[in-house]
Amino acid sequence: MSASSRMMxxxxxxxxAGRPAGEGRPGVHLAVVSEPYLTQILGGIKTIESRFSxxxxxxxxxxxxxDILFLKKGGAPVTGxxxxxxxxxxxxxxxxxxxxxxxxxxxxxxxxSPFWHEKxxxxxxxxxxxxxxxPITPTTLRKTDRRGWVVLRRAVHPYQRLLREPKQGED
Numbered sequence: 001m002s003a004s005s006r007m008m009x010x011x012x013x014x015x016x017a018g019r020p021a022g023e024g025r026p027g028v029h030l031a032v033v034s035e036p037y038l039t040q041i042l043g044g045i046k047t048i049e050s051r052f053s054x055x056x057x058x059x060x061x062x063x064x065x066x067d068i069l070f071l072k073k074g075g076a077p078v079t080g081x082x083x084x085x086x087x088x089x090x091x092x093x094x095x096x097x098x099x100x101x102x103x104x105x106x107x108x109x110x111x112x113s114p115f116w117h118e119k120x121x122x123x124x125x126x127x128x129x130x131x132x133x134x135p136i137t138p139t140t141l142r143k144t145d146r147r148g149w150v151v152l153r154r155a156v157h158p159y160q161r162l163l164r165e166p167k168q169g170e171d
Contacts, residue, residue: 026083027067027155029059030141032074032148037109041071042080042135046109049130050100051149052092052122058149059126063087067155069130070141074148077138086129092122100125 031049033041040046049069051059063069065087071080090096097120101110104127110116143150 025153025156027062027064027151028070028153029063029067030070030072030078030143030150030152031059033071034115035073038071038073038080040109041082041130041133044133046107047130048104048107049128050104050108051126052119053124054122056124058151059128060124061089061126062151062154063126063128064155069128070152072141077140078136079138080133080135082130082133084128085131088125088127090125090127092125094120097122097125100127 033049037046037049041049053060063084065084067084069082069084070078071082072078090100092100101108101116104110107129108127
């Protein structure tokens with residue numbers, strides 16, 4: 001693997017703090033964001049990132065408060081990083097879709113583009129309030145598929161081990 005195909009970010013210098021101490025290890029995600037929305041996130045104009053889908057696919061129920069998001073435009077390097085401060089998951093119907101758009105129009109940077117009209121038929125929605133948004137030196141991350149969201153590392157919560165089902169022979 002060549003140096004240009006690996007993540008070249010010194011993570012300690014760019015990552016927001018993640019979850020507070022004692023709350024486990026945060027998840028890390030890659031969000032592919034189209035323009036003008038990426039620029040608006042990096043500029044502090046768009047403070048809620050949204051994902052609408054027909055199926056339960058990431059980030060639906062895969063992202064949590066305190067998780068870290070790397071931000072990039074499709075076909076381009078990673079140019080930003082931020083933390084999720086709040087997250088909401090919705091099963092949608094037309095009424096709920098329109099209520100979300102009305103209540104969060106400013107934070108979502110809703111405009112008259114066809115983008116928002118295309119999302120009306122979605123059945124699932126994830127809303128993520130973003131904080132500690134930072135532009136970073138453009139960094140290449142090898143990604144060859146068309147997914148708009150990639151879970152790079154799942155969160156580890158402090159009581160996760162206690163909550164899992166014991167394996168055969170464990171007490």
